Amino acid sequence: MSNRIAVVPGSFDPPTLGHLDIIRRAAGLYDELHVLVVHNPDKEGMLPLALRLRLLEQSIADAELPGKIVVGSWSVGLLVDYAEEVGAGVLVKGIRAQQDVSYETPMAVVNNHLAGVETVFLLADPANSVVSSSLVRQVAGLGGDVSPYVPGAVARYLDQSTPSDF
Ligand code: PNS
Secondary structure, three states, X not given: OEEEEEEEEEOOOOOOHHHHHHHHHXXXXXXXXXXXXXXXXXXXXXXXXXXXXXXXXXXXXXHOOOOEEEEEEEOOOOHHHHHHHHOEEXXXXXXXXXXXXXXXXXXXXXXXXXXXXEEEEEEOOHHHOOOOHHHHHHHHHOOOOOOOOOOHHXXXXXXXXXXXXX
């Protein structure tokens, strides 16, 4: 496993500007970055997996981020199984506030125990400190404007959709 290859995992339901900022900064730190849409069986979700992937790919392409970035999905087995499969020694997570540290810490410790994978936390830009997928889902579901919080491709998709499409 290489410390030059990293995975940015998440639900990305939908991708936000906070996600994109973490992806951009991680892409500058590692030789190869895997942005991975992980299917979480505990979360029903708003957007189907294939759509999250498409919106993520489009958002990354539009942002013209440098470096090697692979977008993928993972719905079988542990996240560290994917990391091992692609040779990644690092997981990258964004931290907005103390609650994120509390949520992420057990996963980071367990992932390290399971496979020796390290988790690197990047502090979110304060501009994105209130941005979350759940907030975007709520505002979009009630017909509000989410364009300040999401990449253009996501805003365009959500704008054309009605809540019953989600
Ligand atoms: O965007 P999210 O919903 O905060 O992402 C959470 C995610 C997908 C990163 C998290 O649920 C996860 O790591 N799932 C993988 C399942 C796994 O490997 N669990 C065991 C070790 S924690």
